[in-house]
Amino acid sequence: MFSFQYHSPVQICFGYGARDTLGEVAGRLGGKGFLVVDPGVASSPLFKAYIESQTALLAGCFDKVEPNPSVGCVSRIAAQIRSTGAGFVVALGGGSTIDAAKAAALSAGGSPIEEYHSGRRPAGENALPVIAMPTTAGTGSEVTAVSVLTDPARGVKAPIGGPALLPRVAIVDPEWTVSVPPTVTAATGMDALSHALEAYWGVHAQPICDALAEKAAWLILDSLEQAYANGSDRDAREKVALGSLLAGLAFAAPKTAAVHACSFPLTQRFRLPHGVACALTLDRFLEYNTLALPEKLAHLARQLGLEGVPALAARIRTMKRNMSLPTTLADVGIHEQNLPALVAESFHPNMRNNPREVTPADLMAIYSSLQETH
Ligand SMILES: NC(=O)c1ccc[n+]([C@@H]2O[C@H](COP(=O)([O-])OP(=O)(O)OC[C@H]3O[C@@H](n4cnc5c(N)ncnc54)[C@H](O)[C@@H]3O)[C@@H](O)[C@H]2O)c1
Ligand SMILES: [Fe+2]
Structure with missing residues (x-):
């Protein structure tokens, strides 16, 4: 005998062309979004053209996400999100970008990210809604309540977990992975x-x-x-x-x-x-x-x-x-x-x-x- 619970509140749009749903999804969230990408994705012609086509939705962009993102990188993104007054966050990239964006969306509406990463504060508070668009096929971060961050000062790489880290919507378009x-x-x-x-x-x-x-x-x-x-x-x-x-x-x-x-x-x-x-x-x-x-x-x-x-x-x-x-x-x-x-x-x-x-x-x-x- 056993019992279990299963709960996934993430709306999922999957398939070639799913990227075209971003405008409609963002429209339901209201306000303007803040885009998070890494330098590789930001400089690729395919993604550049897509980002340019979405500028009406966006209040700002951070394009310097590092691999295995650090708490410092997340703090910089959170500060920019706050200064633009964006109402939601769009993550376009691999797991590093999605994790950084989810953590920044939490910190922008809450406390410094180190508070969560050190375990002093649970990630159960309100975060800005996140639309996650994975460009790699691997981490699943678009549907998980996890963000894996590095803290160079403590010399650790470790996940933060909590419901506030669940994206609101996952837009999974296999087209994005063709250039990986x-x-x-x-x-x-x-x-x-x-x-x-x-x-x-x-x-x-x-x-x-x-x-x-x-x-x-x-x-x-x-x-x-x-x-x-x-x-x-x-x-x-x-x-x-x-x-x-x-x-x-x-x-x-x-x-x-x-x-x-x-x-x-x-x-x-x-x-x-x-x-x-x-x-x-x-x-x-x-x-x-x-x-x-x-x-x-x-x-x-x-x-x-x-x-x-x-x-x-x-x-x-x-x-x-x-x-x-x-x-x-x-x-x-x-x-x-x-x-x-x-x-x-x-x-x-x-x-x-x-x-x-x-x-x-x-x-x-x-x-x-x-x-x-x-
Ligand atoms: N949150 C979770 O549930 C979870 C689960 C597993 C892993 N992770 C974390 O995710 C991170 C790894 O993410 P990842 O493996 O997706 O790698 P990544 O996000 O670090 O990206 C790897 C490289 O691929 C490039 N890239 C991404 N998409 C591309 C595309 N479409 N075309 C060309 N280049 C592209 C990036 O620019 C980067 O240089 C790690 O920090 C890991 O710990 C998180
Ligand atoms: Fe993993």
Whole structure:
């Protein structure tokens, strides 16, 4: 017997051409919006033309979002939002941009962002409404109540979570992802796969999220390598964009687990892009967690058209090799002497969502196994 709750208040507009709904969506929110983008997106001709076509909706724009956005970057955006008097925020970009915009929308109507990031204040207060338009297929941030921020002063990268961080509307147009370069396609797609699998095996898993996770994993296994090999394959881009969205909805309630806990120091200390960091340990935690959930994970593997968990783990490793993602710690410049600090810094609270307890000795064994090719 079990009970569960599921709640997603985010309105979702999905499909090629969904970007054309921005005017109508913004019109319902009233007032003018504040646009948040990163320099890469702001300088690309496709996005430039789109932004120019939307200027009537906008009171201002911040176009300097950094990867793995910092609390300082969020404070600058929040100050600009306040000074323009904008009534809502439009995030056009990858997870870094959407996370920065969501956090700035919270801080603009509330307290300094450090208050939330340090855990002193819950992110449950009113925030300005956010319209999220993802341009990568990976983080699912357009439907999650999470913003992952870096605080260089404290040397941490960690999520803030709370209902105030949920976007009001997600406009997911696969067209935006067509220009994503192969390395980013690979990393972001593996991030989405990690969301699906961690939602499915996490201790707070539940049937609605399981169904979303299964479908998401199927779409990503089916099409990610095609999207990587041929970015203009519109069908593959659509399937991966849908997989990323469904994976975001899947993990919104159960949250993520050990793979994401480990990804934070891998990014903060060793500069691995988020999805690369997740991909590195994903197959190892699949194998590790099988002891806790043998039947459920075997069922998942069969749903994905594979014989069992070993075949699914092998499939993940093949995907990494096919997309030139690192498969060993040496590939990313991490050596034996780095492991004690890496283990110590990997125990983010998300680790407690893992279905099989992870001790420091277990984690040392997992990282040590990643020193060699599997
Ligand atoms: N909020 C959440 O629920 C959640 C979940 C997972 C990860 N994250 C966070 O999201 C961040 C990573 O986001 P990301 O993986 O989307 O990467 P990103 O937003 O950092 O973007 C990566 C690069 O891709 C470029 N780019 C984006 N869209 C493009 C396009 N259409 N064409 C060409 N280039 C494009 C950007 O300019 C940037 O250089 C990390 O900070 C991670 O921790 C958040
Ligand atoms: Fe992630």
